[in-house]
């Protein structure tokens with residue numbers, strides 16, 4: 001079984017930095033880098049000094065949690081580290097932002113992270129580590 005780190009938001013900003021330095025946080029056979037922009041994830045994969053698997057996923061899609069869960073089960077991995085750094089922020093008064101956009105922000109930055117956490121929690125408790 002492979003020991004992996006999962007980093008969401010790995011195509012830029014804080015997530016990208018966590019992904020580039022993942023070996024400082026433990027020993028992993030592979031880093032799963034999650035975001036929408038496949039080109040950025042492939043670039044990361046080509047430049048990192050350890051194996052990086054690009055996982056192209058839109059977390060605003062309600063089906064993404066099931067896709068992630070299926071990928072974890074299919075690949076038989078133990079998740080040793082989860083960094084949820086995906087998301088975006090609107091720097092405006094809440095009433096000036098369309099409700100759908102606010103709800104999407106909550107989904108991408110909170111609900112989907114919580115779902116990822118649940119899936120990883122199951123993997124960690126099976127392995128008694130992480």
Ligand SMILES: NC(=O)c1ccc[n+]([C@@H]2O[C@H](COP(=O)([O-])OP(=O)(O)OC[C@H]3O[C@@H](n4cnc5c(N)ncnc54)[C@H](OP(=O)(O)O)[C@@H]3O)[C@@H](O)[C@H]2O)c1
Nearest residue numbers: 009010011012013014035036037058059060086087088089
């Ligand atoms: N930087 C700060 O000082 C700071 C402070 C407080 C809070 N935050 C919050 O922390 C989070 C990350 O900040 P950052 O500065 O690193 O931002 P960033 O550079 O804009 O990076 C955001 C990451 O989230 C991914 N992402 C956004 N929407 C997504 C979606 N629908 N599905 C999958 N991935 C998605 C982006 O990838 P793709 O576009 O490729 O999908 C990107 O990799 C944000 O929520 C931000 O509001 C940041």
